[in-house]
Amino acid sequence: MCCLKGSHFEILLTFSCKLLVMYAREIEEKLTELGIKVGDKIKVSKEEKYYEGILMPRSFYNPDVLVIKLANGYNIGIEWKNIVKIEKVEEEKKKVARVERKEEIQEKHEKTISILSTGGTIASKVDYRTGGVRPAMTAQDLFEAIPELREIANIEPRTIMQVYSESMNFEHYEKMAKEVFNEIKKGVDGIVIAHGTDTMHYSSAALSFAVQNLGIPVVFVGAQRSSDRGSSDAAVNLISSCLFASQSELAGVFICMHESMSDYACAVHLGTRARKLHASRRDAFKSVNAKPVARVLWREKKIEYLCKDCVNLRDKNKESELFANFEKKVALIKLHPGFNPEIIDFLIEKSYKGIVLEGTGLGHAPEYVMHAIRNACEHAIVCMTSQCIFGRVNLNVYYTGRDLLKAGVIPCEMLPEVAFIKLAWALGNFSEEEVKEIMRKNVAGEIVERILYGE
């Protein structure tokens, strides 16, 4: 399987940190008996030859192959059954304490922003020995990696969780919303949230709804290439998001990522209008049915606004309100040829409170699913979105659509992921009647009023 992220690091981490990569039992036992640990220098004899190197953790493929790092830096694998003898040559050298850099006093800027780290590629550091990644987002790490950040604003970085974005949950949204709310109360001028990219647009939608009456920018940022490589997009994205968080005239929840495959600029998308549209490209995030609201020319330290009047302006005096509850019994279902209506029946049986359907075309469902949908509408809120991604839902054009309306399905003119988050949020904070109204109303810019030629 090829991980469609920047790298396999994420899988590796799961293995190396949570399960510990183990060699086959027989090997582990032998190593323990010899007092050999990963990181020790060993000598492995194989027939008449021998190899010297540092014992590496097992890669997650063949547990019966010993991996050592040779003096020239290369790793090789040696089959356990070919090994005649193993000796320990040297205990792992405890890393020499890092050269203590003088804790430089940050210049005092007019603006102060917080960087909240939640995990993901952007907030990870590579362990050069194993190639695995580990979380790293101390202030020190951050400024060492990207010294340019010091020149932007007073920055207070903090790790609030360590979660790969594919594992995000409603609890994480609640925690994130509360943390953001607290930072606002502290009086910061902007907030940057470092986040894994897979589900960043779900999180940005969640915060767009959970924190109402927002007077400052809250900017989600991630990386598609891990920061171990010189080509990582992490630095450009972080610099741009910090510039936007501190300097932008706009308030709201945004996503700030590469605008193109080049390093010229980052695009700033409204948190309820963006979607990850590519598995691996730097410019994976695009505003759907709309322009990005701004672009950050990070080298010139300039922000170009593309849609100032579709977003609220910065106003630090605004009193934000927190609505951080999410209903967990909500599902997002894709309709397709051969769709089995039992899936919907099952959700109702399990007393789901909300279902977002991703219909075909303008928001259609197979006729033979109608019965299940009608039944669902009696017990839950059912919303319709379009799996086309681009364009709008419209249930008035064909009779299948009109039937859905008649059954009580609510057409949602927004991205399916946003509708899903919005429904969970609405059900978590409001009454059923209010929810029906909220789902049709533009709460956080999720409904694009005019879709233009260029989008």
Place this chain on the structure above:
Amino acid sequence: MGNEKLDYEKLGFKCGIEIHNRLATKHKLFCKCPARFSKKEKPDFIIFRKLRAVPGETGEIDIAAEFEFLRDRDYFYHVYEDTCCLVELDEEPPHEINREALFIALQIAKMLNCEIPDEIHVMRKTIIDGSNTSGFQRTAIIGMNGWIETSKGKVHIPTVCLEEESAGIVEKMEKKVVYRLDRLGIPLIEISTAPEIKDPEHAKEVAEILGMIVRSTGKSQRGIGVTRQDLNVSIKGGARVEIKGVQELELIPKVLEFEVRRQLELIRKGIKPQPETRVAKPDGSTEFMRPLPGGERMYPETDIPPIRIPKEFIASIPLPETWQEKLKRFEKIIGKELAEQIVKSEYCEWFEELSKTFEPKLVARTFTVILKSVKREGYNIALLKKEHFSEIFKMVSNGELAKEGIEQVLKALCRNPEKNVKEIVKELGLEGMNKEELEKIIDNVFNENPELVKEKRFSALMGEVMKMVRGKADGKLVAEMIKRKFK
């Protein structure tokens, strides 16, 4: 620089070389793009990138990496859609390693008497001069602890690596470097020797032998820049200097001697030579490129699973004919001297193929003596294609072109590679004379020189005729006709 002869042993001369050779596989090493240069004249688009120095394991930034970062260069990449996909753009993870390339690399490792790891691990070697869009080069050890036999004893081969070729430079300025991405990712074989090379001439011999071994797989790309030699050299009291990018075998001894003399000169002036990477210039001198990179530039490429190499598989890999065997076979057909030249030549493969149809000695001489002379005059012989040669040989064997005209035709082809051989022969007026015309000329010469005819002065008459027909008629044919006329 002095010209006194150097005693390399006394100077503590230490030298190891690395040769790099692009492989002629169907696809690139980590994606399905064709492993060749683009056929397009202009790039389809250009992307702009910055690269950053990344701290290594100890938190220290590699000195070579920092050097590049501090230059704050802008990198531009020319993207050609016929030879580049998202993998070259560092916008998609690498695919699995190219099995064809791996097979060739294993063949080479076997020929170099290497041990082959049970499991091959692809690594990332940090490089941030922009030549790799990712900021690192993917590389794997395929063979270890091998050796070759040379005229000055055994030279060990610590490693044989299979790696991805870097991007080619289009333009380099102080703050901006432009690369083309078609070359990036072509499989590259890297063979390193131990620092056991005795002197500059020995270095050339070692490079020659390694080149012959790689070419014997029949899967080496050809042309300028396909083979590159890096030379590592130091002397007592000096420093280890890595000289990159020596493309010509002939240049190796010169570059090494220059470097030794440069270090000696520094030492004489009381300056300690610094460990550094230098780049070779066409005249054999070198210039500073960057500090020598430190260690720890290597960490695992976790996007590519390790590759298990079963013993039985290694045993089943067939070995091509060795260069020594080839030499013996050629000696019988074309003699020792030509055979020695042709096995060392990049054109060995073409020779094999074309000598089946055409006169082997002529083919061998063309690929060695004649081509060398064309190249010496500054012609870009990389432009010559196999089809050019086979057409030339065909015309010669049909009597449409004299052997003596080959050199002129090749030079003209280098100037106009898009023209075909027939056109060029015609333009140059080298179309072979038919026998009747030749007969007429010989008759004339006989009539004008009755004395010589009477005394049967063969070579004098031959000289007279050749004066008039050189390049248009084959000397052998002329000789035959004169002899016949004597009877």
